[in-house]
Amino acid sequence: MRVFVTGASGHLGSAVVPELLEAGHQVVGLARSDTSSAALTAAGAEVHRGDLDDLDGLAGAAAAADGVIHLAFKHDAMFAGDFDGAVTADLRAIEALGDALAGTGKPLVTTSGTVLFAFAGRKDPLTEDCTLDAGPRIDAENAVVALAERGIRSSVVRLPPTVHSSLDHNGFIPTFISIARSKGVSAHVGDGANRWPAVHTLDAARLYRLALESAPAGSRLHAVDDEGVTFRQIAEGIGRGLNLPVVSIPPSQAEAHFGFLSAHAQADNPSLSTLTRDLLGWKPVQPGLIDDLGQGHYFDAPATIPR
16 A cells, blocks of 8 residues: 655654555655655655645645555644644644545544543543544544545544653653753652553554554544553653652642643543454554653653753
């Protein structure tokens, strides 16, 4: 299968591309820079130059492919404070991809997140059949599922807030490590009993391939291995890795300590993947989050706190 992949040189894309190639697929990766182009070429993929704002280019690359995996998101805009702009760009890109694939029966696999439901107030363990009517990124998720009615084998992979591995250089865990370094302590809020689901990058990459190959139209899938690691456990793992004390801070100090990630640090987002495992035969085999933190790679070099 000839597969067009957006975000192909990013954290997750750098695992999805080799996963696809090793399974015998051809890959065309979206690249917006010479550095990304070189990385994709070195990995054995073809390069399509462009970005998420080049809607005609996205549509053309999708139409020329046998399937599409959409991983890209304007994280730089989000961290710069333009989350609404990033969300809008993502939805427009999905609409362009959908228009190009309509009526073909080809697969389109896109990306959403479990933590969106925590921010919407859900406390019970999240399952694949849970939905929301509207919201940032939820609108895109619902639009992808609706594409099944337009003759596209569409599916959405909901990622947990932590997709961890040695490939993760700018995600939440490196950022929390940077905060701990700068503050001299590794903190959790209150008793730190709020739960985060997690998955290893390589396990998530395999799920994207399985979704591309066989997910039914209109599927919602969960890339979840650890169903709910407490934030206290995460803080303790960071404390051990940095040899720093682990402290509890009150909610009133969360924003001062964690900055723009204060809400994430307090999010309770237990999530399940039972339906996904049963549907696609997906079984995570890589280390869980706490074991991965214990391997040391997250602490080899300081990360930069996104601004």
